[in-house]
Amino acid sequence: MKQSLSLRLGQSLAMTPALQQAIRLLQLSSxxxxxxxxxxxDQNFMLETSETEEDRAGSDSEVLLTPAERGPDAEQPASAEAPELDAPVSTADDWNVEDSGWRDSSGDTERYEYQQANLHExxxxxxxxxxxxxxxxxxxxxxxxxxxxxxxxxxDGYLEDWEGxxxxLRASGDALERxxxxLQSLDPAGVGARDVAECLLLQLRSADNAAEDAVLASARSIVSEHLDLLARHEHAxxxxxxGSDEETIAAAIACIRSLSPHPGRAYSEGAPDYVVxxxxxxxxxxxWQVHLNPEAVPRVRINRQYASLVRRAERSDEQQTLRRHLQEAKQLVSALRARHDxxxxxxxxxxxxxTAFMEHGVEYMQPLVLREIADKLGIHESTVSRATANKYMLTPLGVFELKYFFSSSIRTTxxxxxSATAIQAKLKRLIQAEPAGKPLSDARLAALLHDEGMEVARRTVAKxxxxxGIPAAHERRRSA
Structure with a gap:
């Protein structure tokens, strides 16, 4: 076998540490x-936070000073499913959204005060x-x-291992019973029960006296003796x-269904997670204006005093340490700029x-996939996926995860x-408006959606x- 030397030209993408850091920061939540x-x-003394107004005003290493280079007046194209909308979209002229007037409006001030007033542990x-x-x-x-x-x-509020x-305790039976x-008389009602039947009976014991005695008596009898029949919906x-009439039994069952089989969960679930x-x-x-939330955007910059100590000509260990930390700090600031942009x-x-969703609600959501955004911005689909992961948007309709705005498309007549999300919203509206005693079947729902221009199969409606989390038609009839 003859050996020889040859040259070959090629291109490849090298995942440098800086690029890896930028990709990792992009997919992180706030x-x-x-x-x-x-x-x-804590690790890099070249970095510092910028908290004061003077610090935010003018450093070239400030993260928030890169302008967004988007056109301000791009209109939403009209579609067959959405009404004509004359609502252009713009971004902030600068990342420093403190100057955007967001906090100055009275409506946003009231919203902020409302949120703070409802923050409790x-x-x-x-x-x-x-x-x-x-x-x-x-x-x-x-x-x-x-x-x-x-x-x-x-x-859940239940006593575990009562016999144990x-x-x-080895206490007297009288002390333990008392x-x-x-315990079973404390709030919430039903706490300290040893099984589901006892939990419901404790709640019936503290039920509103406005209920008729016959209804409460029937409810107690059902819970004590016929809880299995109730689970199988054998009301007759x-x-x-x-030996009671169906009207009394129906009222008793309704009373039982108003009880909580897990009285402790309201306390055990803990404080809700507030999304920023x-x-x-x-x-x-x-x-429509789009801004980064100033409360979610970190302000990090390079410490000028330490950066001024770096001298390129010196090769001492101290200078090499300073240069290494400065380089890492610059890479971090650059990665943060890229993330926010x-x-x-x-x-x-x-x-x-x-835009139609912002104007009119969920039923006007347009179909959207990652590739559309990627092609429009000239970036890779994976970049769009990372940018939307665990990120949230505050709209006039509420707070939504960015991934919520992406959904598959379904043909119309x-x-x-x-959008599949819009169809689900229409489906939920139809079910909420159905007659209580005559719920709509999946086939009927598919027909009603077809009348509104949506080609949806019955099995898709069921999915x-x-x-x-909506039960089938026969189960909705029983719970009516």
Whole structure:
């Protein structure tokens, strides 16, 4: 075999550390980005946060100073499914959205004050029960038993391992019974039960006295003796066994269904997670404006004092350390600029495509896929996917994840296309408006959607209905 040397030319994309960092930062949520930056600020003394107005005003290493280079007056093209809309879209002239007037409007100030007024820390179930237990008048043995019972309550509000608790406490039966009775009298109603039937009976015991005695008596009998028949919806058999008329049984069943089989979940779920939107969208003077949320955009810059200590000619270990940290800081600032620029461009393109949704609601959502945004912006689909992952947009209709605006298309009877999200919204509207005693079947729903111009098969209707957690027609009739 003869060996020889040859030259070959080729092109390849090298994933440099800077490019890898930019890709990683792009896909982080605002909370993850804040955590990441906190670690970098601790590790790199060349980086610092910019919090004061003077700091924000004019450094060339300030993250928020790169302008967005998008045209301000791109109109939404009309479609067969959406009305004619004269609503151009614009982005902020500069990333420094503090100058955009967003905080100056009275409506946004009221919204901010409302959100702050409703921020509260929900109490834990065990804390709630312990607070009530401390207010109960009990002797010392019963009080000790009650403290152990409170600890034994699970997140759903039930007592776990009742037999084991009795053996471990080794308390008198009278003290334990008094502690159990006290626990089961606390709020929420039904807490401290040992099974579902006891939980419902405890709630019926504290039911509103406005209900008729016959209805409450029937409800207690159903829970005590015929809970299995109720689960199988054998209402006629229950009425026959109890010797009651169907009207009383129906009222008793309705009373039972109003109860909670998991009384502790309202406390155990904890405080809700508040989403901070990354992008703000509002219509001003007939133009849809898109801004980055100043509360979600981190302000990081290079420390000028430390940067001034770098001397290119010196080769000491200290100078090499300074240069290395400075280079890493510049790469981070550049990556953040790229992240915010890409996020703003993608958000602007989404709003431009979904103007009908912004104007009229979910039923006017347009079909949209990642490739459309990628082709429009001249970037790769994976970049759009990373830019929309775990990012949220505040619109006049509420806060939505950016991925919510992407959905597949379904043909219409007029030869156009409709968004699957819009069809689900129409489907939900039809079900909410159906007669209580005569719910619409999937086939009938498909026919009604066809009348509105949507070619949707019955099995597709069933898939959408199940995805929204809506039961079938016969189950909706029973719960009516």
């Amino acid at each position: 909370l993850e980005l804040q955590t990441e930056l906190s670690e970098m600020l 929900a109490g834990d179930l065990h804390e709630h029960l312990a607070w009530q237990a401390n207010l109960c008048a009990l002797d010392e043995p019963a009080r000790e038993c009650l403290a152990h019972l409170v600890d034994a309550v699970n997140d 608790i009795s053996d471990r 502690a159990l009775t006290t 058999r229950i009425a026959k066994l109890l 939107p990354d992008v703000l969208v509002a219509k001003r003077n007939g133009i 890409t996020l703003l461009r993608v958000a602007h393109a989404i709003v431009e495509q979904q 007029k030869g156009g296309s409709a 959408y209905r199940e995805g929204m």
